[in-house]
Amino acid sequence: MRILTINPGATSTKIGYVEEEEIVYQETIAHSVEKLQVFDHVQDQLELRLQAVLDQVHEWGLNLKLLDGIGARGGLLPPVQSGAYEINQAMLDYLMYRPRVEHASNLGALLAEKIRAVAGKKTRAFVYDPVTVDEFPPVARISGLKGMERESIGHALNMRAVAREVAENQQRTYEDVTYIVAHLGGGNSISLHHQGRMVDLISDDEGPFSTERTGELPVKQVIAWCYDHSQKEMMTHYRKQGGVLSYLGTNDAREVEKRIAIGDEEASLVYEAMAYQISKGIGSLAPIVAGKVEGIIMTGGLAYSDVLMAAVEKQVAFIAPVYRVPGERELMALAKGVARVLRGEELSHQLTC
Ligand SMILES: Nc1ncnc2c1ncn2[C@@H]1O[C@H](COP(=O)(O)OP(=O)(O)O)[C@@H](O)[C@H]1O
Numbered sequence: 429m430r431i432l433t434i435n436p437g438a439t440s441t442k443i444g445y446v447e448e449e450e451i452v453y454q455e456t457i458a459h460s461v462e463k464l465q466v467f468d469h470v471q472d473q474l475e476l477r478l479q480a481v482l483d484q485v486h487e488w489g490l491n492l493k494l495l496d497g498i499g500a501r502g503g504l505l506p507p508v509q510s511g512a513y514e515i516n517q518a519m520l521d522y523l524m525y526r527p528r529v530e531h532a533s534n535l536g537a538l539l540a541e542k543i544r545a546v547a548g549k550k551t552r553a554f555v556y557d558p559v560t561v562d563e564f565p566p567v568a569r570i571s572g573l574k575g576m577e578r579e580s581i582g583h584a585l586n587m588r589a590v591a592r593e594v595a596e597n598q599q600r601t602y603e604d605v606t607y608i609v610a611h612l613g614g615g616n617s618i619s620l621h622h623q624g625r626m627v628d629l630i631s632d633d634e635g636p637f638s639t640e641r642t643g644e645l646p647v648k649q650v651i652a653w654c655y656d657h658s659q660k661e662m663m664t665h666y667r668k669q670g671g672v673l674s675y676l677g678t679n680d681a682r683e684v685e686k687r688i689a690i691g692d693e694e695a696s697l698v699y700e701a702m703a704y705q706i707s708k709g710i711g712s713l714a715p716i717v718a719g720k721v722e723g724i725i726m727t728g729g730l731a732y733s734d735v736l737m738a739a740v741e742k743q744v745a746f747i748a749p750v751y752r753v754p755g756e757r758e759l760m761a762l763a764k765g766v767a768r769v770l771r772g773e774e775l776s777h778q779l780t781c
Pocket residue numbers: 437612613614615639679680681682683728729730732733734755
């Protein structure tokens with residue numbers, strides 16, 4: 429199987445080429461802030477990113493017509509099941525004209541379809557484990573105010589992939605383990621995986637602050653701030669200039685650790701608070717399964733940090749053994765998911781909205 433993977437992030441597009449489950453090429457194409465800031469909407473970046481992907485594929489010497497499949501990160505679709513969704517017109521229209529939230533991942537399917545058109549009809553294109561995978565049971569949807577539902581939006585692709593990996597390392601299957609998975613990076617998501625489903629998740633709205641996002645905030649103060657700031661300003665504080673960045677002026681955890689090492693007390697306090705909130709977030713999911721958690725998995729860029737991971741592990745190890753899977757497994761998760769569908773081992777879904 430020859431699979432191309434496409435994973436657009438805020439300032440980069442990661443692409444990979446996988447043959448028979450081996451990564452042959454991978455590249456993170458950086459898009460400069462200057463080039464991106466001229467666009468009002470994420471969707472407007474499509475042609476720029478497409479050209480960058482095509483240039484890279486050309487540099488690799490890939491013949492697109494030989495591709496069996498393309499796997500792209502799924503964007504802000506309506507709530508969907510886990511697994512593969514074949515890219516169709518309904519999905520493209522939704523992501524282009526009425527995504528739930530503007531986010532770089534919305535470009536995944538749009539880019540994949542453009543490349544599929546070059547590759548030809550026999551190449552099939554999918555998104556896999558979109559950020560809106562929603563497997564909440566009814567009880568988890570109740571927010572506390574009628575008319576406002578809790579939402580399942582987060583790093584489903586990586587969290588499900590690492591849960592599968594840890595389960596397999598223990599000669600278990602994803603379908604029969606109960607894990608809490610914390611994806612910790614520019615954005616955070618913490619999710620509970622039980623009997624093969626992601627049954628609860630806290631992320632931007634309810635989770636810990638991250639290196640640049642606020643996470644959950646005191647609601648009364650948020651309401652007051654809304655009277656003094658525009659919606660755009662509020663969204664910027666919440667998703668781009670919150671968290672560690674708002675306190676310390678950097679979103680780089682390595683820089684924070686350097687400051688701590690030379691005695692910066694504010695950096696120490698903020699880092700301690702991040703570990704405190706991450707631990708609280710992990711702990712908040714354990715009662716859902718009456719504490720019968722079999723493992724806690726820490727992943728994302730922050731899982732590289734020995735200091736932060738030690739601080740969190742100290743607080744949560746009483747719940748279950750802690751495993752670290754630093755970085756992300758998104759490239760292989762996309763490639764393997766698409767290959768399973770193409771081999772007929774897994775069914776794909778169709779978006780109909
Ligand atoms: N070795 C490391 N030690 C501490 N922090 C790290 C390390 N490597 C990466 N990070 C931090 O991980 C964060 C980025 O996480 P990542 O998951 O790559 O984010 P993104 O959401 O942008 O994909 C940054 O704050 C970075 O400083």
